[in-house]
Amino acid sequence: MHRSRILPVVVALAIILAGCAHKNTAPVAGAAHDSTAVKHDSTTAVDTAAHPAAAHDSTAVATDTIPPAPLLMYAPRVGKVLYTKYCSVCHGDDGTGNGFNAYNLDPKPRDFTDTTLMNAINDQHLIEVTSKGGRGVNRSVLMPSWEGRMTPLEISYVVAYIRTFAKHGGF
Amino acid sequence: MNRLRITFAVCAVVFLIVLAIAPFKDYFSEWKKYQNAYNELVAKLPQRVPPAAIGIKQIWVPALDRVDRCTTCHLGLSEPALANAPQPFRTHPAMHHDIEEFGCTMCHEGQGRATTFKEAIGHVEHWDSPILPREYIEASCGKCHKDQNVRNAPTLTQGRTLIAKYGCNGCHAMNGVAKNWAPPLTGIGAKVNRAWLTKWLKRPKDYFDDSRMPNFNLSDDDVNTLADFLMSFTKLPNGVVLDSSAMTAGKAANQEALVKVGEVKISEARCISCHPINGRGGSFAIELGAVAGKVNRAWLTAYLRNPKKLEPGVEMPQFRFSESDIAGVVAYMEATYSAGSDEAAAAHTPAPDAYEKGLALFKKYDCGGCHALEGVQGGESGPDLTAIGSKKTYEIEFGVSKAEHTLPSYLFTKLKTPRVFGPTMRMPSFELADSDARAISVALLANTSDKIPEALTVPAAPPSKFAPQGKFGTLVDQLACLGCHKMQGRGRMVATDLSIEASQVNVDWMKKYFGVPYSLRPILTQRMPNFYLPDEERAALAEYMGQVFISDSITHPVPGDAESIARGRGLYFERYGCQACHQIESKGGYVGPPLDHAAARLQGSWVFAWLKHPQAYRPESIEPDNKLSDSDAEALAAYVMSLK
Numbered sequence: 001m002h003r004s005r006i007l008p009v010v011v012a013l014a015i016i017l018a019g020c021a022h023k024n025t026a027p028v029a030g031a032a033h034d035s036t037a038v039k040h041d042s043t044t045a046v047d048t049a050a051h052p053a054a055a056h057d058s059t060a061v062a063t064d065t066i067p068p069a070p071l072l073m074y075a076p077r078v079g080k081v082l083y084t085k086y087c088s089v090c091h092g093d094d095g096t097g098n099g100f101n102a103y104n105l106d107p108k109p110r111d112f113t114d115t116t117l118m119n120a121i122n123d124q125h126l127i128e129v130t131s132k133g134g135r136g137v138n139r140s141v142l143m144p145s146w147e148g149r150m151t152p153l154e155i156s157y158v159v160a161y162i163r164t165f166a167k168h169g170g171f
Numbered sequence: 172m173n174r175l176r177i178t179f180a181v182c183a184v185v186f187l188i189v190l191a192i193a194p195f196k197d198y199f200s201e202w203k204k205y206q207n208a209y210n211e212l213v214a215k216l217p218q219r220v221p222p223a224a225i226g227i228k229q230i231w232v233p234a235l236d237r238v239d240r241c242t243t244c245h246l247g248l249s250e251p252a253l254a255n256a257p258q259p260f261r262t263h264p265a266m267h268h269d270i271e272e273f274g275c276t277m278c279h280e281g282q283g284r285a286t287t288f289k290e291a292i293g294h295v296e297h298w299d300s301p302i303l304p305r306e307y308i309e310a311s312c313g314k315c316h317k318d319q320n321v322r323n324a325p326t327l328t329q330g331r332t333l334i335a336k337y338g339c340n341g342c343h344a345m346n347g348v349a350k351n352w353a354p355p356l357t358g359i360g361a362k363v364n365r366a367w368l369t370k371w372l373k374r375p376k377d378y379f380d381d382s383r384m385p386n387f388n389l390s391d392d393d394v395n396t397l398a399d400f401l402m403s404f405t406k407l408p409n410g411v412v413l414d415s416s417a418m419t420a421g422k423a424a425n426q427e428a429l430v431k432v433g434e435v436k437i438s439e440a441r442c443i444s445c446h447p448i449n450g451r452g453g454s455f456a457i458e459l460g461a462v463a464g465k466v467n468r469a470w471l472t473a474y475l476r477n478p479k480k481l482e483p484g485v486e487m488p489q490f491r492f493s494e495s496d497i498a499g500v501v502a503y504m505e506a507t508y509s510a511g512s513d514e515a516a517a518a519h520t521p522a523p524d525a526y527e528k529g530l531a532l533f534k535k536y537d538c539g540g541c542h543a544l545e546g547v548q549g550g551e552s553g554p555d556l557t558a559i560g561s562k563k564t565y566e567i568e569f570g571v572s573k574a575e576h577t578l579p580s581y582l583f584t585k586l587k588t589p590r591v592f593g594p595t596m597r598m599p600s601f602e603l604a605d606s607d608a609r610a611i612s613v614a615l616l617a618n619t620s621d622k623i624p625e626a627l628t629v630p631a632a633p634p635s636k637f638a639p640q641g642k643f644g645t646l647v648d649q650l651a652c653l654g655c656h657k658m659q660g661r662g663r664m665v666a667t668d669l670s671i672e673a674s675q676v677n678v679d680w681m682k683k684y685f686g687v688p689y690s691l692r693p694i695l696t697q698r699m700p701n702f703y704l705p706d707e708e709r710a711a712l713a714e715y716m717g718q719v720f721i722s723d724s725i726t727h728p729v730p731g732d733a734e735s736i737a738r739g740r741g742l743y744f745e746r747y748g749c750q751a752c753h754q755i756e757s758k759g760g761y762v763g764p765p766l767d768h769a770a771a772r773l774q775g776s777w778v779f780a781w782l783k784h785p786q787a788y789r790p791e792s793i794e795p796d797n798k799l800s801d802s803d804a805e806a807l808a809a810y811v812m813s814l815k
Contacts, residue, residue, distance in 0.1 A: 001639040042693065055571060067750070071262075071305075071306050071606075071609070073305075074264065074308065074309075075265075076810060077325060077326070078323050078324075078325055081325040082326075085793060086793050089762050089793075090751070090760075091693065091754075100260060100761070101751075101752065101760045101762050102748075104751070104759060104761060105751060105760065121243075133748075133795070135746060135747075135748070136749055137754075140748070141745065141746060141748035141751075142745065142748040142750070142751040143748070143751075144747075144748065144751065144795035145795055146795060148686075148786065148796025148797060148798050149786065149796050150452055153265055153266075153267065154323065156265060159322075
């Protein structure tokens with residue numbers, strides 16, 4: 001008789017305890033995500049948060065833990081595609097202002113790798129020049145207005161990419 | 172009885188402790204710490220940012236079946252003052268969708284209902300869609316955006332383009348990807364030399380660096396068996412019989428003259444627009460730099476006469492070469508593109524069971540998934556990938572691989588090293604760069620079984636049914652116009668869209684242009700080839716386009732008075748800076764078409780329409796949309812049309 005009275009109590013207790021002690025044990029392999037996600041600093045444009053790979057065993061034969069190459073953050077990544085399409089013919093793939101069409105232009109296109117110059121210009125100004133063109137800011141009309149082609153969001157992406165050319169650029 | 176009392180007492184005490192723990196645990200919950208930290212942070216800011224009310228917050232999106240409590244801790248997502256705040260409080264970067272409308276996990280995955288960081292990230296037991304690493308985030312765009320080109324999702328677009336390029340759907344079932352053409356193998360024994368074939372089967376990239384054919388890692392024995400099997404197919408399609416005398420004929424007496432003819436023809440026909448030659452040139456067709464070591468003279472001659480007869484479905488145009496032109500082109504190729512052609516064709520007797528063994532290999536690696544081979548059907552296809560993005564981690568066999576146990580990592584590793592997960596894997600290696608493998612992974616992750624309401628999906632545009640008939644249709648097919656030009660939604664966008672061509676240019680100019688095509692757009696590396704069309708074919712093309720490729724909406728008259736022209740000239744140089752990209756009298760940029768003699772080519776009403784809305788006519792063009800007034804556009808068009 002004793003047993004049958006104790007049993008429900010013990011079971012109920014076990015259930016309550018199990019509920020309180022519920023913990024997710026053994027996450028598969030994502031533990032390293034915690035640190036990378038928290039510490040990540042988005043002011044650097046290159047996303048270096050690589051896969052947390054298992055410790056590399058030099059005796060392993062296969063090259064099965066491949067760290068993916070660094071990737072630009074989303075905004076400059078999209079900006080790069082737009083820049084390559086619309087801007088690079090004059091400003092150059094490397095942002096130096098030496099695109100293949102630059103030799104036809106006077107004044108020459110801006111050199112985006114010039115840190116001093118780029119530090120003196122804020123994003124708002126870059127957005128305005130890109131949107132309104134040279135004529136919109138009283139500068140050379142050779143710089144076209146792009147607001148008809150790109151949305152304000154896209155122009156902000158282009159500016160985010162332009163900022164990657166100069167070291168320590170941006171406000 | 173006493174024992175029972177003691178048990179009861181112990182239970183009661185334990186129960187009390189448990190009850191006491193519950194509110195304690197709630198008081199010290201992780202999210203409360205974050206909310207308090209957030210309120211401390213905003214109190215210190217110079218700008219006034221409202222503090223957060225303590226409590227669990229959530230975004231409920233019934234349409235997408237999402238309940239996301241991420242905003243419980245990520246409190247500053249839409250607060251611009253926190254752009255540089257530490258996580259989890261930082262502003263969300265500007266983006267295309269409203270967080271309130273789409274939630275968080277629709278894009279980021281993870282466990283939306285969780286209220287601790289670890290559980291929200293989702294690398295916990297029984298949660299199948301952990302947070303998507305940032306490198307793969309564009310996969311989420313592809314859940315709803317099903318087009319091949321997704322604006323502002325460059326990685327996804329790249330991945331979908333690569334999937335189409337490499338023809339992944341040759342072996343794998345995949346939604347919405349049209350099958351890419353691969354050369355049919357019928358008659359391959361009469362086309363290529365065996366030494367080339369063995370090298371190609373061993374590693375295609377040794378012959379052509381940008382080869383779409385992957386490396387199957389075949390053993391030398393397998394390569395030989397498969398080569399014997401393939402070389403046994405000597406019957407060409409469409410009953411073509413090669414001129415065997417061409418094979419044995421020695422050098423013609425006028426060999427040097429022939430080579431010179433060939434050189435001119437090859438350069439005028441712009442072979443290099445599509446074919447790379449020793450690594451330089453187009454990317455639509457096979458490398459030509461060593462073609463004489465690959466195919467034989469008789470086959471090449473027949474192919475140049477009529478490519479589609481020998482390789483049904485190939486995009487190669489049927490140039491209007493004369494017989495002597497063809498002999499010249501072949502002679503030039505044999506003289507110049509000759510690497511490997513001097514390798515002695517060693518006498519080779521296939522093993523008696525080569526056919527059966529070769530057929531088994533052909534089926535095992537599903538060669539028929541991409542290549543048609545007359546009389547051979549079926550093969551072992553690869554796994555269905557239509558919903559690969561929803562595959563659960565526990566369903567994946569990672570084998571001995573050290574890859575991180577997540578789906579994105581699995582896909583990336585699989586694409587880089589296809590057979591690393593086990594000895595029975597058959598998938599060939601495409602020798603992809605990291606960025607390509609990641610892009611393809613992104614595109615694959617987008618193929619989920621998620622139920623997206625129709626109102627929120629952006630389906631891929633249905634394929635155009637445009638199929639020109641008659642003489643024009645035959646010419647379009649033979650000249651492979653759609654390989655570069657678009658017509659009514661069909662074709663590749665390399666050169667201009669021809670859908671309304673006759674409203675844009677003069678029909679007479681068109682006829683002349685077919686005779687001596689030149690490059691209108693310096694920015695393009697591909698050039699319009701000279702097809703050597705006879706007059707009547709030029710007329711047939713131009714007249715059909717003159718009747719059909721017209722837009723009735725392009726009629727705006729353009730003034731021709733001196734005052735308008737002068738005003739247009741001023742706008743051209745002083746206000747809109749058109750000279751940055753267009754040349755007039757050899758002055759100006761080299762991006763858009765030169766405008767000398769524009770009036771001979773263009774129609775005034777088109778110049779007006781184009782200047783007004785370039786985006787409406789050619790979304791891919793980089794012509795700026797200056798939002799011109801009618802009078803400015805009229806004046807500019809008047810000036811352009813004054814350039815006789």
